[in-house]
Amino acid sequence: MAIEVRGVNKSFGEAPVLREVSVDIASGSLTALLGPSGGGKSTLLRVIAGLEAPDAGTVLISGRDATRLPPQRRGVGFVFQHYAAFKHLTVFDNVAFGLKIRKRPRDEIRRRVGELLELVHLDQFAKRYPAQLSGGQRQRMALARALAVDPEVLLLDEPFGALDAQVRKELRAWLRRLHDEVHVTTVFVTHDQEEAIEVADSIVVLADGAVQQVGAPGEIYDNPASPFVMRFLGPVTEIGGRLLRPHDVEIAAEPGPGTTPAVVTRVVRLGFEVRVEFRMDGAGEEDISWAQLTRGAAERLAVEAGTEVHVRPAAEAAVVPAS
Numbered sequence: 001m002a003i004e005v006r007g008v009n010k011s012f013g014e015a016p017v018l019r020e021v022s023v024d025i026a027s028g029s030l031t032a033l034l035g036p037s038g039g040g041k042s043t044l045l046r047v048i049a050g051l052e053a054p055d056a057g058t059v060l061i062s063g064r065d066a067t068r069l070p071p072q073r074r075g076v077g078f079v080f081q082h083y084a085a086f087k088h089l090t091v092f093d094n095v096a097f098g099l100k101i102r103k104r105p106r107d108e109i110r111r112r113v114g115e116l117l118e119l120v121h122l123d124q125f126a127k128r129y130p131a132q133l134s135g136g137q138r139q140r141m142a143l144a145r146a147l148a149v150d151p152e153v154l155l156l157d158e159p160f161g162a163l164d165a166q167v168r169k170e171l172r173a174w175l176r177r178l179h180d181e182v183h184v185t186t187v188f189v190t191h192d193q194e195e196a197i198e199v200a201d202s203i204v205v206l207a208d209g210a211v212q213q214v215g216a217p218g219e220i221y222d223n224p225a226s227p228f229v230m231r232f233l234g235p236v237t238e239i240g241g242r243l244l245r246p247h248d249v250e251i252a253a254e255p256g257p258g259t260t261p262a263v264v265t266r267v268v269r270l271g272f273e274v275r276v277e278f279r280m281d282g283a284g285e286e287d288i289s290w291a292q293l294t295r296g297a298a299e300r301l302a303v304e305a306g307t308e309v310h311v312r313p314a315a316e317a318a319v320v321p322a323s
């Protein structure tokens, strides 16, 4: 294990922000801390970095008790959402900064910074100043700088949070590829479930200061531990007191084993996907469930508002009691 967090508690004043948090982060993994705003993600990252001291509990990094070590002695590199570059230094010198402080020989610095700039695709920009870079390029520079001192662990707090959607998507894919090349144990904070699912090997869902579930993206999506996790990871709908994914709802024209009658209230065509909204037999006026169908399936079924249908969860559906 690269990082072991054991029984960490942290309060600010009266308010508990982390409650008995224990997490194992495997060496070489790319882990997302995912959860709603205020759930404690940044605080946990800061406790791992040594920027915040826990009230109780321990943090082990590479098997060593780091709980009382200052940040600079933990072997971690970090990048924050609003990355503060040294404006008066070139890209090269920004990346070289940590190596210079550590008084590495000049030749080594030149070689290492050259390699890193190539890795983050900024080799053309070495002589520019941060103000002459785009937001995405600045974040890549920040990552190169964090990697310069060979950290055992890389900690990223919403590193792409301030960027527009398109750049954010590009950087996600790029971070994934970078990690496949460099294999440094990486933990990143995000409140975006799609980002976590797309990029991470492992997701830690954190809400209300407590770990809700830990697992590979597919595991968490398919086998959520609670209604909260299920709702947080993707769209859900409710049928007969059970939560399930809308693509796991089966709709048929005729009744069958385990089906319940329902009336279609609306059909929304969203390109490839068709969203069929319906009201279950006996449900209240506002109580609308929905199914996500492919366009082909919807055409075969030929439903429109007012059609009577029969619905049930698919045999392989992940289902969680709604409350």
Ligand SMILES: Nc1ncnc2c1ncn2[C@@H]1O[C@H](COP(=O)(O)OP(=O)(O)OP(=O)(O)O)[C@@H](O)[C@H]1O
Residues within 6 Å of the ligand: 012, 017, 035, 036, 037, 038, 039, 040, 041, 042, 043, 044, 191
């Ligand atoms: N230094 C501090 N002093 C007092 N309260 C704090 C401090 N830092 C964080 N908090 C509080 O702790 C709680 C958790 O904050 P934290 O930043 O860890 O959450 P988060 O999950 O990262 O949220 P976000 O996604 O909004 O950044 C919040 O209620 C926040 O207001």
